[in-house]
Amino acid sequence: MARYFLFFVTITFILIVSNDCLSPIIFIPGSFCSLLEVRINTTLQPSCPQSLDNKWILLWLNLRLFEPSYLSCYHNIFRFNYNSSSNSFENPLGVETRIIVNSINGSFLDGLLWEYIQLDKFLFHFVTKHKYIDGQNMHSVPYDFRRGTNKTLFVFNNDLKELIESTYIRNMNKSVYLISHSTGGSMVLYFLSQQLQTWKNQYINSWISLSGNIAGEVDNIENLVQGFLSPIVSREVIQSWDFFAWRLPEPMIYGSERIIVKTPSRNYTSYDMLDFLHDINAKELSLIYSQVSSILASLPEPNVNTYCFYGVNISTPIGYISKSDRFEDNKLETIRGWGDGEQDDTTNMSCQLWNKTMDKKYKFISKGFHRISHTELVGNDKVLEEIDQIIFS
Ligand SMILES: *[C@@H]1O[C@H](CO)[C@@H](O)[C@H](O)[C@H]1NC(C)=O
Ligand SMILES: *[C@@H]1O[C@H](CO)[C@@H](O)[C@H](O)[C@H]1NC(C)=O
Ligand SMILES: *[C@@H]1O[C@H](CO)[C@@H](O)[C@H](O)[C@H]1NC(C)=O
Ligand SMILES: *[C@@H]1O[C@H](CO)[C@@H](O)[C@H](O)[C@H]1NC(C)=O
Ligand SMILES: *[C@@H]1O[C@H](CO)[C@@H](O)[C@H](O)[C@H]1NC(C)=O
Ligand SMILES: *[C@@H]1O[C@H](CO)[C@@H](O)[C@H](O)[C@H]1NC(C)=O
Ligand SMILES: *[C@@H]1O[C@H](CO)[C@@H](O)[C@H](O)[C@H]1NC(C)=O
Ligand SMILES: *[C@@H]1O[C@H](CO)[C@@H](O)[C@H](O)[C@H]1NC(C)=O
Ligand SMILES: *[C@@H]1O[C@H](CO)[C@@H](O)[C@H](O)[C@H]1NC(C)=O
Secondary structure, rough: HHHHHHHHHHHHHHHHHHHOOOOOOEEEEEOOEOOEEEEEOOOOOEEEEEEEOOOOOEOOOOOHHHHHHHHHHHHHHHHHHHEEEOOOOEEOOOEEEEOOOOOOOOOOOOEEEEHHHOOOHHHHHHHHHOOOOOOOOEEEOOOOOOOOOHHHHHHHHHHHHHHHHHHHHHHOOEEEEEEEEOHHHHHHHHHHHHHHHHHHHHHEEEEEEEEEOOOOOOOOHHHHHHOEEEOOOOOHOOOOOOOHHOOOHHHHHOOOOOEEEEEOOOOOOHHHHHHHHHHHHOOOHHHHHHHHOOOOOOOOOOOOOEEEEEOOOOOEEEEEEOOOOOOOOOOOEEEEEEEEEEEHHHHHHHHHHHHHHHOHHHHHHHEEEEEOOOHHHHHHHHHHHHHHHHHOO
């Protein structure tokens, strides 16, 4: 009996110890994967029904707002207005928006549009296989994906820093794994570029970037011209989000040879994105382009252990052709090449830079996953296995 009891105690002890030893994980989602809420003053926004007046409701993703009777209201509240005296984009009058902040004890999936990228599978993997505890050593951090100025990114940086520090302390001072998806990678890189090296050495164990769009995305061109799932997020709405001036293809990676948009009288490369914004009539974005496109333009080395994972070998947009010089018909023909179905291969070259520029004391691995798509990468078994190797070996 005593032997069994001892055995039981030992097992329990091992479980407690191994649980205490887990390195916390903080997940940073991609674009369109955070939930947004809105409060409308319908006196100031008369296109919105009075039934929505002065209460917090879901803005993204709220299927009800896609109904024809709500659509013009929806377009009016999802957009920003440009304020020329502050040279910035702001909510229209009578519109307040917020993210659903993930509190320190909050569930990993809170505030995220998790169904979309199989994030529940990701969570399930760590909770069942490795005995992680949701809300204790697994967290996520949502953000307003419409934004892309250093002023707005600053808000995100504070949220993430606070979460990292409190998670670290709650987990016996174990440094944190940051795992990002897509635009989350750009958010993390900016965050890391703004932190002191001593802080990073203390709090960050590693950064694992899944499908990171670190050098911008070619397919943002398509959103700017045609909208996103148009008419749900129309081009007028898209062209009021500073994000789309921030995450156009970076000249340092895409260079001056690669033609990204072709019209009868012009070839646009990554160096011509300012003219492109002008020519599609996104004048307000063009006013902030030089400022926001410089935020990550030097692709600063993260100087933490860094793993870049990508899907490869899937047909992917690598450029566009417009029949009209002024993009009047809002239609583009897609030129296809290789990538993960959404992001072309070239954006991975940003990680490759760090093989040379990053301090050699940090690990650096870049890896392609055959025929695993942009969103599938998060819940894919092979990728999760690879992450297990990094965290538990
Ligand atoms: C809505 O805006 C109107 C006009 O500015 C104002 O009189 C009213 O107090 C606002 N409603 C709320 C709930 O703030
Ligand atoms: C525009 O920005 C200026 C300067 O920050 C501010 O005073 C003004 O209230 C803003 N205008 C609107 C309509 O929000
Ligand atoms: C989080 O949970 C801990 C106990 O698990 C509790 O002491 C603490 O007050 C909670 N914090 C918040 C902000 O809910
Ligand atoms: C944002 O960037 C501009 C130009 O690079 C700089 O002048 C400004 O201080 C930055 N603001 C913040 C909050 O970092
Ligand atoms: C964690 O670090 C803080 C200071 O950084 C220290 O005060 C605290 O005692 C440490 N806790 C543990 C469990 O090591
Ligand atoms: C655009 O590039 C193509 C090569 O892909 C070239 O044949 C064409 O002349 C260029 N057009 C303009 C207007 O420079
Ligand atoms: C990275 O991009 C380059 C250039 O587009 C491509 O040749 C290479 O296969 C990509 N590597 C990975 C690991 O995806
Ligand atoms: C980084 O560079 C070294 C030496 O040039 C090379 O052996 C290694 O494969 C590179 N790593 C990656 C991830 O590209
Ligand atoms: C992509 O496909 C090519 C040709 O089928 C293959 O040689 C290559 O290994 C694949 N890339 C990866 C990362 O599996």
